[in-house]
Amino acid sequence: MVLKYTEEEAELEDHSPCATLKAELKMCVLETDCCKIEKKTPRECLRSYNVPQDCIALRNAFFECKRSFLDNRQRFRGRKMLF
Template identity: 55%
Template sequence: MPKYFEELDGEVRKPCAGLREDLKACLLESDCVRKDKLSPKECLKEGARVDSECRALQFAFFECKRSLLDTRTRFRGRKGC
């Protein structure tokens, strides 16, 4: 379950930091990392061993990072962040 928060006690955070933390927590709790003893990076590369929740978080994180490069976001704001 995502635990994303925009700000914590007035602390300034990097863009997409909440999604990154959620993705990291999801990967560390997955069977691929726990049982198979693979790194989270290796689990993402293989893909078949990662839960659908982690895949959704990975896609959301990708979209958030991509929106940082999109010049239209100056007017519209970042997607999903």
């Protein structure tokens, strides 16, 4: 996941449906003390719940976005917008 910075705004190279949630989750976890000070990986921080509630909410939203691809009802109704 790479962010491209232009003069006007930052845009993602990845244009998949859940890419924005993934990028927000990544930035949220990387800004925590768990990653910065304790030098743990983002995965370790998320598994130990050593992150703020905002990051946990983003993780749940990302999970629901990915899960919506497997739900056959969502194929007809469209993806649920969580944000």
